[in-house]
Amino acid sequence: MATFRIKRFNPEKQPEPYFEEFQLDIPHGATLLDCMNEIKWKLDGSLSYRMSCRSAICGSCAVKANGHALLACQRQGEHLLQDDDTITLEPLGNMKPVKDLVVDFTPFWDKVNKIKPYLEPKEEPPEKERQQSPEQFRLIDDSSTCIMCGACYSDCNTLEVDDNFLGPAALAKAQRFVSDSRDSKTMQRVQDLSEPGGIWDCTHCAECVERCPKPARPFDRIKEIMTVALEKGVHNNNGARHALSFTNSVKRSGLLNENRIAPESVGIFNIPGLLGLIPIGLRMLLKGKIPPIFHKSIEEVDDVKRIFKELNQ
Amino acid sequence: MKFALFTGCVAKGATRELMLSTTKAAEGLGFEFVEMKAASCCGAGVVSEKSPLLADALNARSFSIAEKQNLDIVTICSTCQGTLKKTEAYLNESKEYKEKVNDILEEGGHQYNGKTKIKHFANILATEEGMARLKARIKKPLTGLKVAAFYGCYVLRPSERSDYENPDNPTEMEDIFAALGATPVYYPSRVKCCGFPIVMMNKDASLGMSGNALQDAIDNGADVIATGCPLCHLSLDSYQPEIELLQKKNQSIPILHLPQLVALALGYTPTQLGMDTHIVSTLKINQILSGSSASAH
Numbered sequence: 001m002a003t004f005r006i007k008r009f010n011p012e013k014q015p016e017p018y019f020e021e022f023q024l025d026i027p028h029g030a031t032l033l034d035c036m037n038e039i040k041w042k043l044d045g046s047l048s049y050r051m052s053c054r055s056a057i058c059g060s061c062a063v064k065a066n067g068h069a070l071l072a073c074q075r076q077g078e079h080l081l082q083d084d085d086t087i088t089l090e091p092l093g094n095m096k097p098v099k100d101l102v103v104d105f106t107p108f109w110d111k112v113n114k115i116k117p118y119l120e121p122k123e124e125p126p127e128k129e130r131q132q133s134p135e136q137f138r139l140i141d142d143s144s145t146c147i148m149c150g151a152c153y154s155d156c157n158t159l160e161v162d163d164n165f166l167g168p169a170a171l172a173k174a175q176r177f178v179s180d181s182r183d184s185k186t187m188q189r190v191q192d193l194s195e196p197g198g199i200w201d202c203t204h205c206a207e208c209v210e211r212c213p214k215p216a217r218p219f220d221r222i223k224e225i226m227t228v229a230l231e232k233g234v235h236n237n238n239g240a241r242h243a244l245s246f247t248n249s250v251k252r253s254g255l256l257n258e259n260r261i262a263p264e265s266v267g268i269f270n271i272p273g274l275l276g277l278i279p280i281g282l283r284m285l286l287k288g289k290i291p292p293i294f295h296k297s298i299e300e301v302d303d304v305k306r307i308f309k310e311l312n313q
Numbered sequence: 314m315k316f317a318l319f320t321g322c323v324a325k326g327a328t329r330e331l332m333l334s335t336t337k338a339a340e341g342l343g344f345e346f347v348e349m350k351a352a353s354c355c356g357a358g359v360v361s362e363k364s365p366l367l368a369d370a371l372n373a374r375s376f377s378i379a380e381k382q383n384l385d386i387v388t389i390c391s392t393c394q395g396t397l398k399k400t401e402a403y404l405n406e407s408k409e410y411k412e413k414v415n416d417i418l419e420e421g422g423h424q425y426n427g428k429t430k431i432k433h434f435a436n437i438l439a440t441e442e443g444m445a446r447l448k449a450r451i452k453k454p455l456t457g458l459k460v461a462a463f464y465g466c467y468v469l470r471p472s473e474r475s476d477y478e479n480p481d482n483p484t485e486m487e488d489i490f491a492a493l494g495a496t497p498v499y500y501p502s503r504v505k506c507c508g509f510p511i512v513m514m515n516k517d518a519s520l521g522m523s524g525n526a527l528q529d530a531i532d533n534g535a536d537v538i539a540t541g542c543p544l545c546h547l548s549l550d551s552y553q554p555e556i557e558l559l560q561k562k563n564q565s566i567p568i569l570h571l572p573q574l575v576a577l578a579l580g581y582t583p584t585q586l587g588m589d590t591h592i593v594s595t596l597k598i599n600q601i602l603s604g605s606s607a608s609a610h
Contacts, residue, residue: 067501068481157466157506161521200514203522204358205506206470210481217471226362238514246359250371254353256322265513276516280551284327287590289551291326299351303421304371310417311367 002026002081004039006047007090009097017097019088020044026077032087033061033072049101056213059149063101064090069151071213092154094167108153111166115174115193122184136181143176146216152208164197168208168218171199175221178228190229199225200239238273241265251308254298258291314446316387316437317379317429318346319397322354323543324389327551330587331543331570335389335434337586338572341579342446344437346387351378355396357544358467358510365403369410370417372400376431377423385430387437389572391542394433395467398474401431433468435541435571436476439485447492452580454494458601460574461498461535462486463526463549465542466506480504486541486571493578500533502526507540507548523548524558527566531559537567537598539574546570551592567595577602 001023009017022039030038033051040047050060054073061072065080066088080087095103121130152168159165166174171193178189193199199222208218230240245264249257262281266273284290298304324331339346352375354360361368375397379386388394404411405427415424437443469480477483481504487497508522527549530538540546550568559565573586577598588595 066481157508157522158511158515158518161508161525162515162518165518196515201511201518203506203508203519204510205466207466207506210470210472223358223362223365227365230363242513243359243362246357247363247367250354250356250360255325256354256357258322258326262513279555283554283592284551287592289327289329289590289592298353300421303374303423304353306421307370307374307417308367310420311364311370313364313367 001085002035002077003084003086004035005086005088006039006100007088007097008047008100009091010046010099026081028078030077031073032063032065032070032075032077032080035077035087036061036072036089047101048099057147059147062092062149062151062154062213064092064154069093069154069211071149071151074213092150094154094156094159095150103150105150107163108148108150108167108169111170112148112173114166115170115177116185116189117173117177119177119180119183120185121182130182132181139179139181140176142215142217143172143221144216145214146172146176146212146218147214149213151211151213152218155207155211157205157207158201158203162197162201165201166193166197168202168212168222171202171225172208172216172218172221175225178225186228187232187234190225190232190234193225194229194234194237194240199229200237200242238265238267241267247313251305251313252297253295254301254304255295257295259293259295314343314437314442315345315347315384316432317382317384318348319352319355319375319379319386319388319393319431320348321388321390321393321543323547328543328546328570330590331389331546331572334570334572334576334581334586337581338434338576338579341450341576341581343450347382347384349375349378349386355390355393357392358396358399361396361399366414366417368396369400369403370414372397373404373414373425374418374421374423376401376425376427376429377418379429380424380426383428385432387432387434389434389541389570390544391433391465391468391540392544394431395465395470395474397431401427402474432476433541435468435486435489438489438575444488444492447489447575451493451578453578453602455490455574455578455602456494457604458495458598459498459534459536460490460495461500461530461533461538462490462503463507463530463538463540463542463545463568464504465540465545466504468541469504486539489571489575490539493575495574495578498530498533498535500529500535502529507542507545509544509548512548512552519548520552520556521558523552524556527553527556528558528564531564531566535566536601537569537574537595539569539571541571543570553593565593567591567593567598569595569598
């Protein structure tokens with residue numbers, strides 16, 4: 001017998017959420033969603049959650065199981081059982097719960113809309129379709145698989161501390177248009193996406209990749225936008241300056257020069273930005289933690305320089 | 314056991330105490346670590362923002378250096394570990410890509426053949442052999458010290474490239490703490506991001522992340538946090554005085570590098586391990602450990 005610890009919430013009856021336990025024999029092969037349905041149909045009809053297709057296509061049934069977001073219809077209940085024979089279910093994170101496992105997706109959709117998730121082509125619509133070569137299609141194939149389930153948004157580490165971040169799903173969707181050969185607004189898009197709240201606020205934790213139930217892998221898509229932004233010369237922001245300073249440092253010595261990366265990232269003419277580095281700089285200096293002033297190169301650095309040259313970097 | 318040591322840049326720069334303590338820990342454990350002096354920076358997932366091929370070619374060159382020495386690579390930084398594993402996966406997933414990278418390396422006399430394993434220091438210890446060696450060489454068990462792990466997210470996700478058995482709920486670092494005689498503290502933030510990658514872009518969010526993690530560890534009763542990543546160390550230690558969440562409550566918690574914690578149990582002194590160079594004082598650790606040894610007598 002398994003115990004389902006489900007976070008219940010009904011603001012009309014009780015202001016604070018609470019956990020309720022349900023006992024269920026998990027039928028062999030049953031998905032987590034099957035289990036939730038069993039509980040709703042046989043034990044408590046008031047349990048609320050979203051569901052539809054049961055086939056990992058519609059993206060409705062994402063919930064947190066044992067602390068991490070997943071599609072309830074895509075995982076087997078037995079596989080989620082913890083050592084103490086429990087499964088803990090909670091609503092998705094980073095969004096406000098409405099009732100039980102249902103959350104308010106409004107900020108999620110607002111952000112998807114903000115990245116202009118539609119093609120802005122160069123010319124008038126042709127009589128037939130706009131064709132894509134297999135190579136062109138491959139660039140946007142992965143992000144096209146996103147089913148907007150919100151699992152990535154739920155577990156995003158940056159969103160936990162900053163509501164302004166567009167989040168992994170919207171940014172993955174943005175890559176689908178940034179890299180689309182038929183779109184005419186690539187430059188405008190990467191400029192907008194380089195603003196605060198955009199690509200450079202991603203903290204690289206790959207939580208979104210881990211939670212994504214499809215091959216969309218948002219962090220990988222965010223990195224692709226970064227590369228396009230740097231190629232297009234959108235350099236007037238800390239994220240781009242950081243990437244360029246980092247790469248140039250490796251080009252010069254084979255190693256990161258930590259003394260240069262901070263001032264070069266904030267911008268060497270950015271006086272308030274530079275002043276902001278003083279407290280950490282002083283603390284490090286007083287403890288002898290400032291990296292060596294004379295930055296040494298690795299052995300055989302010429303080979304590293306050769307690789308940079310060969311790749312036109 | 315002999316390994317090629319991929320030091321990473323930060324262990325040679327802002328956290329030189331990591332290099333110092335790694336040398337001591339290796340000495341105490343009887344590991345031979347051969348420093349890879351010709352290896353370049355792993356790129357930290359930043360060089361690949363500029364050019365993924367460049368980042369992979371540079372890392373493949375580093376792998377080739379270890380291959381020539383017939384050694385597996387040991388890393389002491391979660392960021393290096395995760396970044397190198399990513400390159401390794403890309404090279405092994407596509408023969409075509411591997412050939413392309415090898416073509417770039419050829420002129421420098423390097424080739425990637427995929428013979429070298431890449432392991433984080435923690436994962437070398439968390440093997441049967443590593444644990445047996447560790448337990449046999451402990452001189453000063455860390456009795457009474459409550460230690461919270463901070464894994465460093467690059468070593469955990471994506472899980473298919475992680476060496477941890479259950480990257481969503483790993484226990485290897487805690488197993489090491491227990492072997493050292495310390496009491497492991499489990500808390501939800503131990504597998505989260507420290508925020509360091511965006512400290513230059515969005516400092517408030519970055520310090521929000523590190524602040525939440527530190528608070529979580531304190532709330533769960535930890536005396537100290539030990540991390541396998543020098544970037545997490547910078548975030549949790551060097552920026553700690555600026556974290557408003559903690560300052561409001563006048564709280565602080567010392568942060569150790571994993572090799573420092575290990576070497577303490579192997580009998581090295583805090584000064585030998587550079588613990589006096591930390592921003593947040595580590596004296597509390599000495600007090601707890603001397604208190605427990607005093608009461609034991």
